[in-house]
Amino acid sequence: MSQSILILPGDGIGPEVASAAKTCLEAVAALEGLDFTFSEAPFGGAGIDACGEPLPDETLEAAQAADAVFLGAVGGPQWDGGAQRPEQGLLGLRKALGLFANLRPVKVFKGLEHLSPLKADRVAGADVLIVRELTGGMYFGEKREGDDEAFDGCSYSRAEVSRIAEIGFKAAQGRKGKLTSVDKANVLATSRLWRQTVNDLASDYPDVSVDHLYVDAAAMALVTGPTRFDVIVTENLFGDILSDEAAVVAGSIGLLGSASLGASGLGLFEPIHGSAPDIAGQDKANPSGAIASAAMLLRYGLNQPKAADRLEAALEAALLSDERTADLGGSASGSAFAGAVLRQIEKAGAFEPAE
Structure with missing residues (x-):
């Protein structure tokens, strides 16, 4: 049975780290024989720009219909001082979905x-x-x-x-x-x-x-x-x-993920870092927190603990390699580090016996 994941790329570095998380989810799904259906919707500052609201009605409806929701990041100076702020969308989404536990x-x-x-x-x-x-x-x-x-x-x-x-x-x-x-x-x-x-x-x-x-x-x-x-x-x-x-x-702060859960079982998963507009679009953002959040999505959102273990192990192995982003003292780009995680996923899969 297919499980639906709504991705809210958001603002700043959000689209970059969300893309890395999605790629890792796809790789793990292929090895675990899982069927994920992905969709995207505007949210935060991107929602304001597209629809005049940080949490457009269509985005909320899509979130309520999904099995799990992944968020990149929200916020940025271009929306400061406006009648609508990107962060209002996040508070509104948590409230609307009844997500009381982070x-x-x-x-x-x-x-x-x-x-x-x-x-x-x-x-x-x-x-x-x-x-x-x-x-x-x-x-x-x-x-x-x-x-x-x-x-x-x-x-x-x-x-x-x-x-x-x-x-x-x-x-x-x-x-x-x-x-x-x-x-x-x-x-x-x-x-x-x-x-x-x-x-x-x-x-x-x-x-x-x-x-x-x-x-x-x-x-x-x-x-x-x-x-x-x-x-x-x-x-x-x-x-x-x-x-x-x-x-x-x-x-x-780029290492850490989070899960926001409620009584209904639907969860919102996001790295704890902000939108980092100063490095947005430069492929410098560490996607580790987003990938860790993707593992939490598998564990808590979709009840796929084996897939979550696989992704967490691949992330840890990549972090122990020499290919690290600047916030961890390395020189790798965000996409290069995501590639290192993907290689660890594939490496683990290559050593598994055929069923």
């Missing part, structure tokens, strides 16, 4: 510790999954904006906290069995509700150990001792900031 894995591969700006012995073995609540909090609260005063409301219900905490607990059960809940309960009422809800759920997961950190302490611990973490669960704003900070641990 998974951002940060892993330091053995042999690549030197890529991190932190000391190699500090990051060796770091493997963290950040689970970020995605549709609540300050980003979606009441807003008032003026020249002399502005207001951003932050609101969470127990149900919203409970459903994201359960994602964190279940993820921890499949990993090292440790969950760190990050909040600011010494100051914020929403954080006190958050902490209480996590504690109330803990008895349902006796095999998971739970601790709590204030967000400022967590930010410090991520760079002073990242190996202390297994799964981090936190609210929208804190998760946005901490996941970008955690990218430093791995060595480059």
Whole structure:
């Protein structure tokens, strides 16, 4: 049965990295005997230019009809100051699809510790999954904006906290069995509700150990001792900031992918980096985060774990080669690195016995 993947290339380097991800998905599908149908739609700044909206109605309909959605990147200075901003499309898409859980894995591969700006012995073995609540909090609260005063409301219900905490607990059960809940309960009422809800759920997961950190302490611990973490669960704003900070641990924001999931099973998959308009169209962008996101699409979006394992192994092997992009200290173009991943996929396939 064919599975449909909607690609939203977006803006800046988005089309470049999305193309690399698509090529890798096609290669893995051929080896695994999978049938993928790809389509594209305008989104973000490209949506504004094409349809006057960052999330055109036709794009939303296509997303709702797909089995999985892949996004390149959104944003750029040419849309600053306009009535519509590309990022509004992303927030709107998450809300419309009910994508309340954002998974951002940060892993330091053995042999690549030197890529991190932190000391190699500090990051060796770091493997963290950040689970970020995605549709609540300050980003979606009441807003008032003026020249002399502005207001951003932050609101969470127990149900919203409970459903994201359960994602964190279940993820921890499949990993090292440790969950760190990050909040600011010494100051914020929403954080006190958050902490209480996590504690109330803990008895349902006796095999998971739970601790709590204030967000400022967590930010410090991520760079002073990242190996202390297994799964981090936190609210929208804190998760946005901490996941970008955690990218430093791995060595480059260009390495990291993400999955945004909801109750329906439909997911949105995207690298965590921005649109990087300063290098757009120059074939300099590292497609690793997009390829990692494609592997998450296979695993979480299409329930193809074997294909996901194959793609992740090929990406790791390519990263261990000498063909790296500039953000990782190399000189390879983005397309050249994508080619290195493809060769690793094909190399693995060549050594498999015929069925």
